[in-house]
Amino acid sequence: MYTRPLARLIEELQRLPGIGSKTAQRLALHLINRPAGEIEALAKALLEAKQTVRHCSICFNWSAEDPCEICRSPQRDPSLWCVVADVKDLMAMERTREFKGLYHVLGGLISPMNGIGVDQLHIRELVARVAREKPQELIFAISPSVEGEVTMHVVKDYLKPVAPTLRMTRLAFGLPMGSELEYADEVTLARALEARQEL
């Protein structure tokens, strides 16, 4: 049995996503072996992040400043927005270095069986923001799952009345780069077929 403070640390680590009891024990024993200064820095970083990071009031990105760095940047094209489900997806788009517009983070996907509908997401905020700032195009960068598709339909239906001329596009979906056709699953292959492009 672990001594009380160590057991508590293991318990706390185990609450983190993707961490089982074995990993939690390994992490705890690793941490306890590190110099005190390093652990203090980790604890400080945790606290500071929790105390200062908030949702950007415009796009719902995580940021220590409001509005966030992207919303404030003069290098960004304010006529082109990318709608994503999650901040993780925003980061994935940023890593491409191809997208120079602004974002809107919905905060998830519609999922009736998990109690997530329009009111649990930042959809009404998007509608108000579009009406106010009048962008020219919205790119939906949303996973092509059943819930992702429905979320796109719903957002589109909410936006149509306030912005009848707004161009709305979605990422082309298809086969992942480097994959082999014969190993693609039927669902992905059917969607790739549907979204086929002119050669």
Added chain:
Amino acid sequence: MSGRTYRVTGINLKGIPLGEADRIVTILTRERGLIRAVAKGSRKQPSKLGGRMEPFVVNDLLIVQGRWSAQTETSQRLQRIVQAETLQTFPRLSRSLAHLTAAQYLAEVALLLALPDQAQEELFVVLVEHLERIERAASERAVLPLLTHGLYHLLALAGFAPQVNACYFCQGELVDSVFFSPQWGGLVCDPCRVAQRPGPIAWVSASALCALGSLPNSTLPLPEDSLPLAAWLEAERLLRRVLEHHTDREIRSAELLASCYAVPTANGQGSPAFPEGHSKEWASA
């Protein structure tokens, strides 16, 4: 992890992320009822399981049961999907919020009624059949009667089908005031309500009575839009009470049902097409 393998046919009802790239899928199978299994790498690209592990995909599956040492925690004792071949998908369920809500609603009902590791061929067949009908529904409006019908059939399979054509107590014809008792399994005439005092009871509107009466048929005999949406919502709510009475659980998808029939207006605020309030009708007799 080497262990015994088995083959099943099943429909994915639910998936939750596991670690970085995996997910745990809850599957209703023909041969073994409800199973939970890990789909390794299915949230990563490229993955050979990928799209096959999405909700509402029917697969032929090869599953390996792990061998565990006695110390392995129960939560870690997960079986693993090694192969999946897709038989059927329901891509058009994503065409509207109503279609998805109805499909997830029936999935939740099946999750409540299914038994682990027992053959439940009928439950599988009935669920897939009703998902097909919902997928074919041309309008959001047509979804609600089909959902209610599917709910009734799933209740019937579990032995919970309420009496919807005559009074539960006297088998008498239903005239004038008609009531519904989830606890006593169905409709109650006014004299029996006074005489039997069957606990919480709801007054049933004439159009909802008509909707309820059509449910025991294998297909809905009425054109789906011949009754007002409110009648179907009322019938759905009464059946849901029966399910809640027997399982003591709530259907989360039901919360979104009313909002599915809301129309977005110019200010982006949805307004329900009809008033919600029927909650006051539940009175103790």
